[in-house]
Amino acid sequence: MSEVVVIGGGPAGLSAALICARRGLDTTIVEKRTFPVIKACGEGLMPGGVDALKRLVPQELINKMEYQKFSGIRYIAPNGECTSGYFGKGDGWGIERSELSKLLGQAAEKEPKIKILQNTVATVKGSPEQPIVHFNDQTLRPKLLIAADGLHSPIRRWAGLNGPPSKLKRWGLRQHYQITPWTNLVEVHWSKDMEAYVTPVSPNTVGVAVLSHRELISSWQKPISLKETLQIFSDLGPKLLLSEAKDQLIGIGPLHQTVKRTGTGKVVLVGDAAGYLDAITGEGISNAMEQALLMDRILEKQKEKTRLDELVIDYSNQLPALMRSYYWLTRLTLLLHRRPSLVNQVVKVFQKTPWLFNYLLDLNSARSFSEAAGLSLQIHGRSHGSELLKAIIRRSIGEIRKKS
Numbered sequence: 156m157s158e159v160v161v162i163g164g165g166p167a168g169l170s171a172a173l174i175c176a177r178r179g180l181d182t183t184i185v186e187k188r189t190f191p192v193i194k195a196c197g198e199g200l201m202p203g204g205v206d207a208l209k210r211l212v213p214q215e216l217i218n219k220m221e222y223q224k225f226s227g228i229r230y231i232a233p234n235g236e237c238t239s240g241y242f243g244k245g246d247g248w249g250i251e252r253s254e255l256s257k258l259l260g261q262a263a264e265k266e267p268k269i270k271i272l273q274n275t276v277a278t279v280k281g282s283p284e285q286p287i288v289h290f291n292d293q294t295l296r297p298k299l300l301i302a303a304d305g306l307h308s309p310i311r312r313w314a315g316l317n318g319p320p321s322k323l324k325r326w327g328l329r330q331h332y333q334i335t336p337w338t339n340l341v342e343v344h345w346s347k348d349m350e351a352y353v354t355p356v357s358p359n360t361v362g363v364a365v366l367s368h369r370e371l372i373s374s375w376q377k378p379i380s381l382k383e384t385l386q387i388f389s390d391l392g393p394k395l396l397l398s399e400a401k402d403q404l405i406g407i408g409p410l411h412q413t414v415k416r417t418g419t420g421k422v423v424l425v426g427d428a429a430g431y432l433d434a435i436t437g438e439g440i441s442n443a444m445e446q447a448l449l450m451d452r453i454l455e456k457q458k459e460k461t462r463l464d465e466l467v468i469d470y471s472n473q474l475p476a477l478m479r480s481y482y483w484l485t486r487l488t489l490l491l492h493r494r495p496s497l498v499n500q501v502v503k504v505f506q507k508t509p510w511l512f513n514y515l516l517d518l519n520s521a522r523s524f525s526e527a528a529g530l531s532l533q534i535h536g537r538s539h540g541s542e543l544l545k546a547i548i549r550r551s552i553g554e555i556r557k558k559s
């Protein structure tokens with residue numbers, strides 16, 4: 156009998172399953188596609204996510220995985236000016252989704268308490284208090300149902316956890332190109348209509364993800380050539396013209412999905428199913444793994460593993476604090492989209508105050524404001540986003556004045 160059923164075998168589902176199985180729970184993962192599972196993604200794992208991955212997966216499996224380290228982010232403004240920020244602690248990793256899926260899948264296969272079903276669509280009936288999961292000709296009544304079924308999660312809707320629809324509509328696309336990475340940074344090329352993210356993922360491959368308010372997906376179904384679309388970026392387009400696309404263009408959207416709560420009855424939401432704002436800060440996979448690690452901390456505190464309903468309550472109460480810095484920084488970064496002159500100015504500010512860009516990158520990987528407050532920039536006693544922002548702006552203005 157499965158005590159836990161996980162629907163969705165993406166990074167969130169596999170991470171949550173690893174945690175549950177290691178805490179002694181019989182766990183079934185149901186994935187509708189065949190492993191390795193791919194998805195439209197920028198494929199940049201930030202340093203916080205790298206730490207989380209190392210806690211979830213045995214090192215001997217990581218040693219066999221192909222990835223490319225990156226040491227920071229470079230912004231290329233619409234006016235051609237650029238600036239680079241570097242991580243203070245550790246590297247980021249560019250990992251193709253097929254590699255990440257293989258890695259997490261192999262880790263799951265090693266766990267005797269995990270059963271993996273692929274090519275299997277799960278549906279849920281009953282109520283969140285008594286969920287009944289159906290797949291193939293089987294029916295399961297788990298003590299815990301983990302919905303890791305992605306951005307537009309049907310289980311979230313079924314459980315009545317969908318929040319109001321968002322006015323922010325953005326879509327994402329990705330494609331891989333055969334070309335030697337020209338930098339060990341993730342590049343973000345900004346324009347009025349879209350941003351292009353270039354992530355080195357192997358010694359001869361870069362992944363290009365595009366985010367836009369334009370519903371490029373419907374044009375992609377026609378299909379569009381991403382290479383041609385990217386010619387608006389004078390620094391990027393010509394480089395890609397000389398390279399081969401390695402795979403099909405894939406996309407997803409709209410990205411912003413709100414939730415009322417992330418748990419009810421016997422159901423918890425993890426990963427994109429637990430709500431998503433935007434890919435602009437490249438934190439989705441890290442968030443998914445951090446959510447699994449939050450479950451681990453809660454299960455560790457519980458004496459009786461049978462009290463899984465308490466996990467649902469504790470998890471949904473504690474998750475907002477874990478996600479606060481993601482939402483805050485993503486909202487802040489989203490101020491830049493569709494505002495080319497603001498991006499030009501921000502890049503100019505970062506050029507004059509390189510510490511600020513470095514600091515924001517570390518803040519992006521920090522999992523709490525208390526962790527953020529421990530970072531090298533001393534902003535005393537700040538615990539609220541807007542206060543932190545004001546302090547950062549004051550210090551930046553002070554330094555820019557001193558320099559000019």
Ligand SMILES: Cc1cc2nc3c(=O)[nH]c(=O)nc-3n(C[C@H](O)[C@H](O)[C@H](O)COP(=O)(O)OP(=O)(O)OC[C@H]3O[C@@H](n4cnc5c(N)ncnc54)[C@H](O)[C@@H]3O)c2cc1C
Pocket residue numbers: 162163164165166167168185186187188192194195196197198199200201204275276277278303304305306326327328329364365366407410425426427428434437438439440441443
């Ligand atoms: C363009 C773009 C760029 C991004 N760039 C980055 C980045 O650089 N770094 C980063 O960390 N994040 C990035 N993200 C975000 C990241 O891709 C997601 O946050 C991450 O994939 C979430 O993982 P998940 O497991 O929750 O969902 P998914 O990866 O979507 O997995 C959900 C799984 O559930 C399965 N499923 C759904 N319904 C069922 C069902 N009924 N039965 C069985 N299986 C089912 C699906 O087949 C799928 O495999 C980006 C996203 C986009 C769109």
